[in-house]
Amino acid sequence: MVNQRFVDPDKLKHPRSASTPYWTTDLPINGRPAVSIANGGAPKVPNWHRFPGGFWFKFRPRSQIRCLLSRSLARLAPRALPYSKLFSPTENTPPRAVTRKVDSDASKALAAKGVEVVAADLFDKESLKKAVRGSEAVFGVTNFWDPSVFPADETGKGEITQGKNLVDAAKEVGVKFFIWSSLPNVAKESNGLYKHVYHYDNKAAIDEYLKASGVPYAVLQTFWFGENLWKLGSLTKTDTGYIIPVPKYGPDDIQSATWVGKDLGPSAVALLKNYTDGSKGVVGKVYPVVSLRFTYTELAAAIAIAIKKEVKFVPVETAGNAEIDEMFLFQAKVPVKTPSPNPDLVALGVKFASLSDFVQKEIVPRFA
Numbered sequence: 001m002v003n004q005r006f007v008d009p010d011k012l013k014h015p016r017s018a019s020t021p022y023w024t025t026d027l028p029i030n031g032r033p034a035v036s037i038a039n040g041g042a043p044k045v046p047n048w049h050r051f052p053g054g055f056w057f058k059f060r061p062r063s064q065i066r067c068l069l070s071r072s073l074a075r076l077a078p079r080a081l082p083y084s085k086l087f088s089p090t091e092n093t094p095p096r097a098v099t100r101k102v103d104s105d106a107s108k109a110l111a112a113k114g115v116e117v118v119a120a121d122l123f124d125k126e127s128l129k130k131a132v133r134g135s136e137a138v139f140g141v142t143n144f145w146d147p148s149v150f151p152a153d154e155t156g157k158g159e160i161t162q163g164k165n166l167v168d169a170a171k172e173v174g175v176k177f178f179i180w181s182s183l184p185n186v187a188k189e190s191n192g193l194y195k196h197v198y199h200y201d202n203k204a205a206i207d208e209y210l211k212a213s214g215v216p217y218a219v220l221q222t223f224w225f226g227e228n229l230w231k232l233g234s235l236t237k238t239d240t241g242y243i244i245p246v247p248k249y250g251p252d253d254i255q256s257a258t259w260v261g262k263d264l265g266p267s268a269v270a271l272l273k274n275y276t277d278g279s280k281g282v283v284g285k286v287y288p289v290v291s292l293r294f295t296y297t298e299l300a301a302a303i304a305i306a307i308k309k310e311v312k313f314v315p316v317e318t319a320g321n322a323e324i325d326e327m328f329l330f331q332a333k334v335p336v337k338t339p340s341p342n343p344d345l346v347a348l349g350v351k352f353a354s355l356s357d358f359v360q361k362e363i364v365p366r367f368a
C-alpha cells in the first residue's frame with residue numbers, strides 16, 4: 001500500500017503538474033468555457049445531420065435548443081461537431097455556450113466554430129435567465145471543485161445554490177426540458193455509512209429540487225471519468241512505466257466509468273431527441289452513463305498490452321481526506337446496478353464501445 005497526502009485544491013495552481021496527487025485530479029483544468037450543443041427533438045422536416053461520431057439527427061425548424069454544458073461535453077464539441085454543417089441559419093439557432101470568461105481563448109475558439117458564447121454566473125440567477133431565455137432545453141452541470149464552491153465552503157454548499165439557481169432560471173423563462181448532470185446520493189445509498197461525499201450528495205439534492213420544480217427533466221449520472229487517466233494524471237509515469245494509484249480500491253473491486261468525450265454528448269442528444277415522445281419515458285428518469293466497467297487490475301493490464309509498457313495498479317491506503325476516501329469506498333463497495341452499457345441509453349440509440357476501443361483510441365496515442 002502507498003500512502004499519499006491529499007493536497008488542498010485551493011493551493012494547486014497547476015492541477016495537471018506531475019507533483020499533483022492524482023486524487024485531486026477531479027479538479028477543473030482551467031481555461032475552457034462551458035459550452036453547449038444543440039439538437040432537435042421531434043423533427044418535422046427531412047433535414048438530417050450526422051455527428052462524426054456516427055449518429056444522425058435532424059432539427060425542428062425554428063427550434064431554439066440551447067444548453068448549458070460543462071467542458072465534459074465541450075470535449076465532444078470542438079472536435080466532433082462541424083457547426084457550420086449542423087446549424088442552418090434559417091432553420092436553427094446555434095448552440096449557446098455559457099461561461100464566466102467570454103474573452104478566454106477557449107471561448108474565442110468556440111465562437112469561431114459558430115457557438116454563441118455568453119456570460120453568466122451560476123451564482124447569479126438573473127444572468128442565467130438571460131442566458132437560457134428562448135431555449136428549449138438546458139444541460140446543467142455544476143463544478144464542486146471550482147474554488148468559489150470548494151473550498152469556499154467545506155461542504156461545497158454553493159453547488160446546491162448554483163443548481164437551484166439554474167433550475168429556477170430555466171423554470172422562470174419557460175425552458176421545456178432540463179438535463180441535469182448528477183451523481184448518486186452517497187449518504188442515502190450507503191445507508192448513512194459515508195456522509196462526507198458532498199460533491200455527490202449536493203448534486204443529488206438538485207435531482208429532488210428539479211423533480212419538485214415541475215420542469216420536465218431527466219438526469220444523466222456520470223461515473224469515474226475515463227479522461228481522468230490523462231487529464232488528471234491518474235495514469236502516472238514512473239521510471240519503469242506507469243502506475244494507476246487509487247485509494248481504497250482492492251485488485252478485485254469494480255469501477256464503473258464514463259467515457260465522457262465519447263458517450264456523454266450522445267447520451268444528452270438521445271434524451272433531447274426523445275423527450276417529447278411520451279412512449280419513451282425519458283422525462284423524470286435517471287440515466288447512469290455507464291460506458292465501461294473494469295477492475296483497476298484489468299485496466300492496467302489492458303493499457304500495458306496496448307502501450308507495450310509496464311502498467312501497475314497501486315492500491316493507496318488513504319487520500320488523507322474523508323470526502324475522497326469515502327467516494328472511492330462508495331465506488332468500490334456499493335455495486336452499480338445498471339449494466340454496462342446502460343440498456344436504456346442503448347435503446348435510445350446511444351452506441352457504446354469496449355474497454356479495448358477506449359484504450360486504443362484514447363490511451364495509445366497519448367502514452368504509447
Ligand SMILES: NC(=O)c1ccc[n+]([C@@H]2O[C@H](COP(=O)([O-])OP(=O)(O)OC[C@H]3O[C@@H](n4cnc5c(N)ncnc54)[C@H](OP(=O)(O)O)[C@@H]3O)[C@@H](O)[C@H]2O)c1
Nearest residue numbers: 028033034070071072099100121122142143144223224225
Ligand atoms: N472527474 C471525475 O471522475 C468526475 C466524475 C463524475 C462527476 N464529476 C463532476 O464533474 C464536475 C466537473 O465537471 P467538468 O469536469 O465538466 O468540469 P469543467 O470541465 O471544469 O467544466 C465546468 C465548467 O463550468 C463553468 N463554471 C464553473 N463555475 C461556474 C459559474 N459559477 N458560473 C458559470 N459557469 C461556471 C466553467 O466555465 P468558466 O470557468 O469558463 O466559467 C467550466 O467550463 C464536478 O462537479 C465533479 O464532481 C467528475
